[in-house]
Amino acid sequence: MNARKAQPGAARTQSYRAAAEQLAQIAAELEGGETDLDKVLLLLNQAQAAYAVCKERIDALRSALDEDGERTLPSSPAQEDAEDADADADSDDDLYF
Numbered sequence: 134m135n136a137r138k139a140q141p142g143a144a145r146t147q148s149y150r151a152a153a154e155q156l157a158q159i160a161a162e163l164e165g166g167e168t169d170l171d172k173v174l175l176l177l178n179q180a181q182a183a184y185a186v187c188k189e190r191i192d193a194l195r196s197a198l199d200e201d202g203e204r205t206l207p208s209s210p211a212q213e214d215a216e217d218a219d220a221d222a223d224s225d226d227d228l229y230f
């Protein structure tokens with residue numbers, strides 16, 4: 134196999150957008166079912182590095198928002214759904230007479 138290893142720290146210089154696009158391309162290739170088995174490990178390693186870049190950027194943004202004392206981004210979609218449900222439960226709009 135002639136796979137090149139990524140330079141340490143190389144993924145950290147990648148932008149969020151580029152990393153997200155790379156993840157989408159890798160996912161599409163793997164979901165297509167035509168990927169050569171010898172290439173799968175390389176793609177998984179690339180996907181892991183791109184995911185780390187995306188997560189690092191999102192965590193940095195959350196941290197910056199938390200420093201201001203206001204958290205405006207949910208930790209996960211599930212948390213956002215739970216917060217929406219709590220808001221709906223507190224609403225008087227749901228009362229029927």
